Amino acid sequence: DQQVKQNSPSLSVQEGRISILNCDYTNSMFDYFLWYKKYPAEGPTFLISISSIKDKNEDGRFTVFLNKSAKHLSLHIVPSQPGDSAVYFCAASFKTHTNAGKSTFGDGTTLTVKP
Amino acid sequence: DGGITQSPKYLFRKEGQNVTLSCEQNLNHDAMYWYRQDPGQGLRLIYYSQIVNDFQKGDIAEGYSVSREKKESFPLTVTSAQKNPTAFYLCASSIFRLTGYLLGANVLTFGAGSRLTVL
Numbered sequence: 001d002q003q004v005k006q007n008s009p010s011l012s013v014q015e016g017r018i019s020i021l022n023c024d025y026t027n028s029m030f031d032y033f034l035w036y037k038k039y040p041a042e043g044p045t046f047l048i049s050i051s052s053i054k055d056k057n058e059d060g061r062f063t064v065f066l067n068k069s070a071k072h073l074s075l076h077i078v079p080s081q082p083g084d085s086a087v088y089f090c091a092a093s094f095k096t097h098t099n100a101g102k103s104t105f106g107d108g109t110t111l112t113v114k115p
Numbered sequence: 116d117g118g119i120t121q122s123p124k125y126l127f128r129k130e131g132q133n134v135t136l137s138c139e140q141n142l143n144h145d146a147m148y149w150y151r152q153d154p155g156q157g158l159r160l161i162y163y164s165q166i167v168n169d170f171q172k173g174d175i176a177e178g179y180s181v182s183r184e185k186k187e188s189f190p191l192t193v194t195s196a197q198k199n200p201t202a203f204y205l206c207a208s209s210i211f212r213l214t215g216y217l218l219g220a221n222v223l224t225f226g227a228g229s230r231l232t233v234l
Binding site for chain 1: 121148157158207213227228230
């Protein structure tokens with residue numbers, strides 16, 4: 001049973017518009033969520049995170065929203081730029097010292113931003 | 116610059132051979148991880164180590180082995196027992212505290228990955 005799901009394998013948006021990437025999870029015990037960005041043949045890089053005690057976290061053009069009751073989070077990128085074209089992974093983990101680094105990842109969404 | 120170095124970047128193996136992937140970090144992180152990525156799929160945890168000389172199995176440890184003799188190094192051996200070893204392997208590290216949750220411990224820093232192909 002996949003505990004973290006990204007139901008859209010791909011997303012295409014126009015430069016300057018908003019990109020919205022979605023993620024659903026099934027395990028209500030997850031209490032920390034992260035987004036990573038990955039370019040081809042490279043490792044993922046951390047983008048933004050949110051604790052379950054919050055419903056929004058913002059960092060420049062990137063905002064993550066968390067809806068705990070729906071077990072849903074989303075990443076908003078505004079405005080989208082061609083350099084944002086990459087695979088975005090949603091990850092969920094726990095705020096405990098033994099499990100903090102053991103993230104469960106979604107399958108990723110490939111974002112293409114067209115000039 | 117601090118980071119994680121994985122080598123080799125590309126590796127070809129004949130069936131029945133063991134191969135070892137190297138992972139070295141100079142971030143002074145205590146915890147290190149090995150993840151596997153298959154096409155169109157997310158990352159799955161193979162093994163992790165939170166302190167030197169100790170490591171734990173992840174979700175897909177069968178056919179793999181690791182060692183953690185130094186804080187900086189966490190090599191992964193893909194053995195002949197791994198039925199489908201062709202994949203992209205990612206090493207990661209994070210901060211860790213033995214007692215109590217440490218803010219930032221959830222964030223993983225990844226290496227550039229090693230692509231293993233079985234011929």
